[in-house]
Amino acid sequence: MATVQHAVPQEAFEPSLFGTYSKKIGMWLFLASDSLTFGALLFAYSYNRIANPAWPTPFGKPSIANATLMTACLLSSSLTMVLGVIAANRGDKAWTRNWLLATMFFGAAFTVLHAMEWTKLMGEGMMPASNPWAATVPQFGGTFFTLTGMHMLHVTVGVIYLGVIALRKKFLPVLLALWLVGWLVTPAGSIFHYGVHVLLIGAILSAVILFLKPKDYDAHDVEVSGLYWHFVDLVWMFIFPLVYLMSTKI
Amino acid sequence: MHDVAHDEGKAIYFWVWAGLIFLTGVEVLLAYEQVLQPVRMLEVLLVLSVVKAALITLYFMHLKSEIRTMRWLLIISVMACFALMWIFFFPDADRILHLGVK
Numbered sequence: 001m002a003t004v005q006h007a008v009p010q011e012a013f014e015p016s017l018f019g020t021y022s023k024k025i026g027m028w029l030f031l032a033s034d035s036l037t038f039g040a041l042l043f044a045y046s047y048n049r050i051a052n053p054a055w056p057t058p059f060g061k062p063s064i065a066n067a068t069l070m071t072a073c074l075l076s077s078s079l080t081m082v083l084g085v086i087a088a089n090r091g092d093k094a095w096t097r098n099w100l101l102a103t104m105f106f107g108a109a110f111t112v113l114h115a116m117e118w119t120k121l122m123g124e125g126m127m128p129a130s131n132p133w134a135a136t137v138p139q140f141g142g143t144f145f146t147l148t149g150m151h152m153l154h155v156t157v158g159v160i161y162l163g164v165i166a167l168r169k170k171f172l173p174v175l176l177a178l179w180l181v182g183w184l185v186t187p188a189g190s191i192f193h194y195g196v197h198v199l200l201i202g203a204i205l206s207a208v209i210l211f212l213k214p215k216d217y218d219a220h221d222v223e224v225s226g227l228y229w230h231f232v233d234l235v236w237m238f239i240f241p242l243v244y245l246m247s248t249k250i
Numbered sequence: 251m252h253d254v255a256h257d258e259g260k261a262i263y264f265w266v267w268a269g270l271i272f273l274t275g276v277e278v279l280l281a282y283e284q285v286l287q288p289v290r291m292l293e294v295l296l297v298l299s300v301v302k303a304a305l306i307t308l309y310f311m312h313l314k315s316e317i318r319t320m321r322w323l324l325i326i327s328v329m330a331c332f333a334l335m336w337i338f339f340f341p342d343a344d345r346i347l348h349l350g351v352k
Contacts, residue, residue, distance in 0.1 A: 075274070
């Protein structure tokens with residue numbers, strides 16, 4: 001059967017109001033809405049911090065050194081991410097992948113360091129509804145774990161996102177291996193023994209996306225994933241001083 | 251149409267990264283010295299955080315290279331929402347700041 005080809009005049013499509021492609025606008029809109037989520041959590045934490053003179057200050061020099069190293073990891077990951085975007089723009093696939101892998105390494109290092117910090121605090125008796133330092137300020141644990149946990153989840157999702165962009169289907173066995181190792185290595189009583197299942201959920205969702213819509217990710221996709229990653233870094237620029245530096249025990 | 255081609259050299263990104271590391275060092279130094287009261291400390295840290303966030307948004311996220319409509323719409327809409335949050339909490343927060351902080 002013959003098909004009719006309709007010529008589409010160029011002027012049929014209006015130029016974008018925002019002067020860029022729709023994927024990027026979509027990501028910016030998502031980030032704007034996500035910034036309000038973090039804004040509300042940061043507002044709640046800072047409000048409680050200022051309103052309670054008896055607010056616990058459990059973060060000694062080792063904790064501050066650890067959090068500073070975590071900050072350096074995220075800042076360095078933003079640098080490698082932007083270098084990855086530059087490599088993608090000039091069509092250099094090998095270096096795009098290398099820079100994305102470096103970004104994932106820094107992101108994973110951040111998550112591991114953060115998990116160690118959480119484990120140390122929980123070992124000292126800190127729980128979402130109580131803490132051993134100030135019985136009159138039970139909201140310290142709740143606000144701390146909600147804020148930093150939400151950020152840790154974003155970093156983990158970001159690492160998976162970059163892995164999909166950098167390695168596509170080859171990333172799935174890596175992710176499943178990481179999930180299995182994480183599940184077997186963490187003690188059964190640890191929160192991370194259950195939290196590591198985020199990797200399994202990520203692997204399933206990534207597999208659905210990669211098999212239903214297989215594609216070779218281009219410079220636009222790298223740039224959009226970079227926007228997400230830089231946002232995760234940006235949020236930490238507020239969490240680090242407000243949570244850690246405002247509660248130091250030096 | 252504006253596209254992904256950002257023609258700045260790589261050097262600017264290393265400078266921004268170095269600036270961010272430096273500002274982080276200043277924040278840590280302030281925490282170690284502990285010369286400021288909590289409210290003053292919060293104000294100083296917030297200003298430094300906003301400067302760092304602006305550097306990341308403008309340079310790493312390339313908002314500086316976007317067209318004016320996109321740039322201002324994003325900045326104004328997010329700031330307006332934060333202002334609404336502040337206005338919502340303001341009466342109580344103001345009372346605590348003036349009466350409750352030691």
